[in-house]
Amino acid sequence: MDQPVRIVLAKVGLDGHDRGIKVVARALRDAGMHVIYAGLWQTPEAVVRAVADEDADWLGLSLLSGAHMTLVPRVLDLMKQACLGHVGVIVGGIIPEADISKLTGLGVAKIFGPGTSLEDIVAFLKSPREPVP
Amino acid sequence: MIAELVGRLRQGDRNALARLVSHAARGEHLTELQRALTPSLTPARVVAVTGSGGVGKSSLIGKLISVLRSQNHRVAVLACDPQSPLSGGALLGDRFRMGSTTDDGVFIRSLAALTGHGAVADHLDVVIRLCEKFGFDVVILETVGSGQGDVEVRNLADVVVLLVQPESGDDVQWEKAGILECADVVVVHKADLPTAEQTAAQVRAALDLSPGRDVPVLRVSTKANQGHAELWQAIVALPLRRRQPSPACMLMQSLSDILSAQFREKESAPELAKLAEAWQRGEITEAEAVEKLVRILLMHQPDEPEA
Numbered sequence: 395m396d397q398p399v400r401i402v403l404a405k406v407g408l409d410g411h412d413r414g415i416k417v418v419a420r421a422l423r424d425a426g427m428h429v430i431y432a433g434l435w436q437t438p439e440a441v442v443r444a445v446a447d448e449d450a451d452w453l454g455l456s457l458l459s460g461a462h463m464t465l466v467p468r469v470l471d472l473m474k475q476a477c478l479g480h481v482g483v484i485v486g487g488i489i490p491e492a493d494i495s496k497l498t499g500l501g502v503a504k505i506f507g508p509g510t511s512l513e514d515i516v517a518f519l520k521s522p523r524e525p526v527p
Numbered sequence: 528m529i530a531e532l533v534g535r536l537r538q539g540d541r542n543a544l545a546r547l548v549s550h551a552a553r554g555e556h557l558t559e560l561q562r563a564l565t566p567s568l569t570p571a572r573v574v575a576v577t578g579s580g581g582v583g584k585s586s587l588i589g590k591l592i593s594v595l596r597s598q599n600h601r602v603a604v605l606a607c608d609p610q611s612p613l614s615g616g617a618l619l620g621d622r623f624r625m626g627s628t629t630d631d632g633v634f635i636r637s638l639a640a641l642t643g644h645g646a647v648a649d650h651l652d653v654v655i656r657l658c659e660k661f662g663f664d665v666v667i668l669e670t671v672g673s674g675q676g677d678v679e680v681r682n683l684a685d686v687v688v689l690l691v692q693p694e695s696g697d698d699v700q701w702e703k704a705g706i707l708e709c710a711d712v713v714v715v716h717k718a719d720l721p722t723a724e725q726t727a728a729q730v731r732a733a734l735d736l737s738p739g740r741d742v743p744v745l746r747v748s749t750k751a752n753q754g755h756a757e758l759w760q761a762i763v764a765l766p767l768r769r770r771q772p773s774p775a776c777m778l779m780q781s782l783s784d785i786l787s788a789q790f791r792e793k794e795s796a797p798e799l800a801k802l803a804e805a806w807q808r809g810e811i812t813e814a815e816a817v818e819k820l821v822r823i824l825l826m827h828q829p830d831e832p833e834a
Contacts, residue, residue: 433623440627449545
């Protein structure tokens with residue numbers, strides 16, 4: 395049976411810009427997904443705990459602070475430690491071109507920068523997942 | 528698979544708990560789950576927190592968690608939010624108000640509740656038992672709103688805590704059916720607001736008209752961090768209402784699960800269509816049709832040729 399996609403959306407670190415993540419949350423809800431909104435100022439540890447307890451299929455992180463090369467690898471690392479390798483991670487926000495391949499190399503499934511259409515995010519999350527390496 | 532997951536749950540594997548909760552909430556493997564979850568010898572105290580949207584249920588629960596952790600309770604929170612009847616989507620936005628936590632003694636899980644399902648998520652009874660089995664001695668249910676939903680939640684919880692806020696209507700509001708009837712404890716939340724005492728007085732007056740019920744009315748302010756410990760004291764002063772279902776009742780539940788599963792499997796079988804037609808044409812009564820339906824669902828294997 396087709397079960398709704400469960401996704402945790404969170405902002406890690408001290409970045410307080412949550413307009414984008416709220417718009418994405420609304421779009422994913424309207425696309426029939428179950429969105430667990432974890433909100434602002436989360437620590438990587440708390441986000442990973444939320445992903446575990448919520449049995450999420452996806453984690454969506456939003457970063458506009460420039461701290462992505464510190465925080466995203468930390469989250470990915472903690473996910474592995476918590477045996478959550480099966481959960482896909484997407485990142486949205488301001489990520490410079492040069493960092494995109496670094497982050498996808500570390501295991502981020504997809505990065506959605508400024509100008510991304512909501513339809514693209516929905517389509518990506520609804521398409522069949524590539525097997526976790 | 529369920530047996531393996533339950534084994535891991537017993538050993539304290541949180542990921543197994545989370546996955547089992549997903550199965551239960553979707554109504555998957557219910558018979559196996561019921562079988563694996565023998566009644567707990569130390570049942571948890573199940574506290575329902577209800578009240579209309581915006582009254583502060585999640586924020587209050589966040590503070591209540593701190594009180595409970597300071598007394599070494601292990602707490603599971605099951606937060607129900609509505610699921611859209613149109614898209615099937617849901618925005619589960621309770622956990623971020625409860626404060627971020629990495630405490631092993633706290634489990635917060637968001638669940639989508641279909642509209643018309645009594646404001647609580649499906650199969651919540653099984654989810655509660657999973658949390659008990661994992662070792663949580665307090666389970667807090669946060670439900671979508673008050674009214675009809677409270678009746679459903681009353682069957683699941685030992686204590687129903689109803690949150691109201693100041694400026695929420697005149698004294699006739701409290702006379703409406705279902706609002707106060709189901710509450711074991713009433714909290715006037717946001718008690719830092721100036722008219723909180725007036726609201727508390729109205730609620731007390733309405734409750735005084737029902738003799739024989741002694742419902743505490745407490746003022747709590749999450750903003751001012753006041754009244755949460757007193758709320759917990761009032762909750763533990765109440766007896767555990769929730770009783771384990773009788774064995775007969777458990778069998779009945781299991782029968783209904785088996786029938787539903789079989790029906791899903793055989794829904795398009797020609798014999799079912801024949802039976803339904805005979806009933807629609809009035810050749811057999813509804814009672815006869817139902818009896819035959821049950822027989823088909825329980826006895827016949829769809830692949831076996833008719834004798």
